[in-house]
Amino acid sequence: MLVLSLTGSLPPSLVASYGGHDRGVGMTVWFHSLSPLTQPHMSEIIRPKITAIIPAYNEEQTVAAVVRIAHQSDLIDDVLVVSDGSTDNTVDVARAAGARILALSKNHGKGAAMRLGVLDTNAPIILFLDADLLGLTVDHLEKLILPVVTGARVMNVGQRDRGDFINTWVKRLPLPLISGERAVRRDIFLEIPEEYIQGFMVENALNYKCRVKKFRYGSVLMPGLSIRRKYQKVGWKIGLKQYVRMTFQIIKAILVVRIARVFKQF
Numbered sequence: 001m002l003v004l005s006l007t008g009s010l011p012p013s014l015v016a017s018y019g020g021h022d023r024g025v026g027m028t029v030w031f032h033s034l035s036p037l038t039q040p041h042m043s044e045i046i047r048p049k050i051t052a053i054i055p056a057y058n059e060e061q062t063v064a065a066v067v068r069i070a071h072q073s074d075l076i077d078d079v080l081v082v083s084d085g086s087t088d089n090t091v092d093v094a095r096a097a098g099a100r101i102l103a104l105s106k107n108h109g110k111g112a113a114m115r116l117g118v119l120d121t122n123a124p125i126i127l128f129l130d131a132d133l134l135g136l137t138v139d140h141l142e143k144l145i146l147p148v149v150t151g152a153r154v155m156n157v158g159q160r161d162r163g164d165f166i167n168t169w170v171k172r173l174p175l176p177l178i179s180g181e182r183a184v185r186r187d188i189f190l191e192i193p194e195e196y197i198q199g200f201m202v203e204n205a206l207n208y209k210c211r212v213k214k215f216r217y218g219s220v221l222m223p224g225l226s227i228r229r230k231y232q233k234v235g236w237k238i239g240l241k242q243y244v245r246m247t248f249q250i251i252k253a254i255l256v257v258r259i260a261r262v263f264k265q266f
Helices: 012-016 063-072 090-096 110-119 138-149 164-172 186-190 201-212 230-234 236-262
Strands: 002-006 021-023 027-031 050-056 078-084 100-104 125-128 155-160 182-185 217-222
Touching (some): 050 090, 050 110, 063 090, 078 090, 078 110, 110 125, 125 138, 125 186, 138 155, 138 182, 138 217, 182 186, 186 201
Parallel strands (some): 050 078, 078 100
Antiparallel strands (some): 002 027, 021 217, 155 182
16 A cells, blocks of 8 residues: 655545535545546545444434444444433444444543544544434445545535525635534544543534644535434423523634634644
8 A cells, every 4th residue: 555645735636526625735645556646436545444433312213324324335344333321222222223332321421422432443534423413325424534535635524404505605604614424534533632522622623633733624515414403302492402502612612722722732
């Protein structure tokens, strides 16, 4: 296997083949020694091991479908569900669908569950998926994973489908990438200080790490992908409170991560 370390711009044909929006520069590319650097095919790429990590807290209604789709992908070698102190049948349902299980005795939060999942595998590439996804397809997974496998990006984030109008504005505006669907190199994740892998800070910390180090990262639209909404899980009253709390947590996470950069903690 030939490992190429590249900086600067990618050939337009390579970027165009994956779509999405690029941010930053710098990459590592895994290619067969005789493969061209434009429009690679999976048959020409010697790829590293990939583990799909699915943090889950009381997601018995949806986790099985996510696990099954992950297993259907030829790009994924291992599917790990980290049950973050679930009190429903999440563990049993995920195991029956074919997932490997890491069951935590109490709720530690999504970021901690992600980190424990990463520490449980030696795969060089990690694919994070939320457990409450609806409409996930193998094609979505390929769009997420391939840019990281080829080295076009060190991290690729999936943007859920919010309708044509919102999708257009999300693409145009420099909004933070907070989606839970992302493929990322394991070494990038492990460079994030543990205190910033908490709540919504983990996504912002990963984004900022790539930006500061000038690594190439970006996003891709995943048509037809949505999630089971909070109000569908817990009702409108509790769901609205959770949405408000989540919004403040996201704003706080963005500020905390940027302040950390000022003190050179990234």
